[in-house]
Amino acid sequence: MNALRWAVLVIAVLVMNMPVIVTIVTSLKPPAEIMSNPGLIVESPTLANYATVVTVSDRLNVWAYLTNSVVAASIGSLLPLALCLPFAFAAARRGAASGAGCSCLWW
Amino acid sequence: MAPKTQENRLLATPLVLYLLLLLGFPSLLNVFYSLSDVTFETLRTPRLSGFGNFAAVLSDPAFWRAVWFSLRFGVLTATVEVALGLFLAVFLSPLLQARPWLLALLTLPIMIAPAMMGLMYRLVLHEFVGPLPYYLLEWFGNSPAFLSPGWVFWTVCVIEILQWTPFALLLFHLAYSSIPADVREAARMDGARGWRTFRRVELPMLMPTLALAAVIRLIDGIRVFDNIYVLVGAGPGGSTTSLPIYIYTSFFRGGSLGPALAASVLFALAAFAGLFLALRAADRRAGA
Numbered sequence: 001m002n003a004l005r006w007a008v009l010v011i012a013v014l015v016m017n018m019p020v021i022v023t024i025v026t027s028l029k030p031p032a033e034i035m036s037n038p039g040l041i042v043e044s045p046t047l048a049n050y051a052t053v054v055t056v057s058d059r060l061n062v063w064a065y066l067t068n069s070v071v072a073a074s075i076g077s078l079l080p081l082a083l084c085l086p087f088a089f090a091a092a093r094r095g096a097a098s099g100a101g102c103s104c105l106w107w
Numbered sequence: 108m109a110p111k112t113q114e115n116r117l118l119a120t121p122l123v124l125y126l127l128l129l130l131g132f133p134s135l136l137n138v139f140y141s142l143s144d145v146t147f148e149t150l151r152t153p154r155l156s157g158f159g160n161f162a163a164v165l166s167d168p169a170f171w172r173a174v175w176f177s178l179r180f181g182v183l184t185a186t187v188e189v190a191l192g193l194f195l196a197v198f199l200s201p202l203l204q205a206r207p208w209l210l211a212l213l214t215l216p217i218m219i220a221p222a223m224m225g226l227m228y229r230l231v232l233h234e235f236v237g238p239l240p241y242y243l244l245e246w247f248g249n250s251p252a253f254l255s256p257g258w259v260f261w262t263v264c265v266i267e268i269l270q271w272t273p274f275a276l277l278l279f280h281l282a283y284s285s286i287p288a289d290v291r292e293a294a295r296m297d298g299a300r301g302w303r304t305f306r307r308v309e310l311p312m313l314m315p316t317l318a319l320a321a322v323i324r325l326i327d328g329i330r331v332f333d334n335i336y337v338l339v340g341a342g343p344g345g346s347t348t349s350l351p352i353y354i355y356t357s358f359f360r361g362g363s364l365g366p367a368l369a370a371s372v373l374f375a376l377a378a379f380a381g382l383f384l385a386l387r388a389a390d391r392r393a394g395a
Contacts, residue, residue: 005202012195013212016269019227020215022238026230038233038241083125086118093115 134375141368160369169345170370173353180260180349181328184267189321191268192275193313196283197305203280210280214273224270225337232262256343263335263347267328275320282316283309322385326378350374 014021026034028045037043053062141160143153164170195213196203203209216224231239232253243250253262286309294308332351341348341356348356354374358367 002201005199008195009199009202009209009213012199016213016216016273018239018269019224019231020219022231023227025238035236038236038238040238040242083122087122090115090118 137368138372141365141372143365145364146362147364156365160365161373163363163366164370164373167366169348170353172345173348173350176260176346176348177329177331177350180264180267180331181325184264184271184328185321185324187264187268188272188275188324189317191272192277192320193279193317195272195276196279197309200280200283204284210277214277216270216273217277219270221270221334222337224266225334228266228334228338254339254343256346259339259342259347263331263338266334266338267331270334271324271327275324278316278320279313282313286312318389329378 022040025040025042027049028042028047029037030044030046030048033043053060056063140153142155142157144156144159145153199209199213219227231237234240234252240250240253251258253259290308290312291304294304299307329349330351331349332355335342335347335349336352336355339347341352350370351374354367354370357363357370361367
């Protein structure tokens with residue numbers, strides 16, 4: 001039974017993450033090979049693509065994009081906390097009688 | 108009682124103000140524009156014109172095709188995601204209990220932005236350089252054209268399901284592992300085993316989580332936009348135009364702001380009605 005569970009797990013992980021796996025594999029191919037070899041076996045693996053990405057140029061600055069994402073994600077997680085924590089506290093103290101639908105009515 | 112209400116009001120104020128400002132104002136503006144003659148040039152001087160925009164939308168066959176697509180897509184994907192997530196969560200629970208890190212592998216797709224998922228599938232499904240058609244051709248001598256009119260609906264459904272089944276799985280895993288051990292023990296003492304424990308004891312306890320996951324996934328499915336838009340745009344012959352894609356394309360491409368916003372108002376009203384019914388049903392269940 002556990003062998004069957006492992007089999008299901010492995011298949012589920014591989015199928016659901018297929019795009020991730022394909023992306024990682026493709027990222028290791030040189031540009032010419034991406035066009036000529038669609039398979040998952042890389043013939044001449046290279047890290048050149050990664051070098052290109054982390055090198056800052058005037059067309060591509062991955063660190064700036066990363067900063068943008070971090071700033072946006074921080075605001076996106078701190079602001080709801082600051083706004084919702086007091087509300088949730090109040091809603092919870094009102095007791096179970098106020099469901100999600102009517103908790104705004106007593107404002 | 109009075110000071111407590113006062114206190115509650117104070118605690119709720121920031122959120123309510125924020126929502127009024129950033130959700131309420133745009134929504135009202137949206138409703139106003141939907142009742143007006145308006146173009147990008149006359150955004151500041153719209154002319155109220157009644158329900159013409161709504162009539163235009165309701166008589167547009169493309170609108171109804173988009174509604175039909177969104178409903179079909181939402182119901183189908185939500186159903187399969189919940190069923191598959193439940194199966195995986197329960198069937199794999201012995202493995203996941205012993206090795207919680209396995210959950211990270213299973214829930215990795217949730218971390219990926221849907222737009223990026225669409226982009227990745229463009230690579231996976233690409234007819235010349237995509238691995239999936241390549242291997243299907245290699246092994247079976249034939250590969251379906253995944254993005255052709257006959258296939259594209261099923262392709263986008265499978266993509267959505269593969270990305271969001273892990274979400275349902277995660278919820279169900281948490282709910283399943285928080286069922287107290289003494290409940291299972293009591294079921295054992297009463298002679299319930301295997302399937303019967305699941306059907307009669309565990310499943311009813313998972314029901315609230317199941318309903319929650321289904322509602323969240325249904326809403327998310329009906330308003331699907333980015334993964335489909337990145338993968339195939341509006342699709343061959345508009346075949347993958349979901350309601351949000353319809354609104355977006357008629358707003359920006361068609362430049363018909365009024366009808367687009369009228370469609371979005373109708374969408375919001377339908378969503379409110381659905382949510383209201385769902386909450387009332389939940390209330391009634393809780394009351395019974």
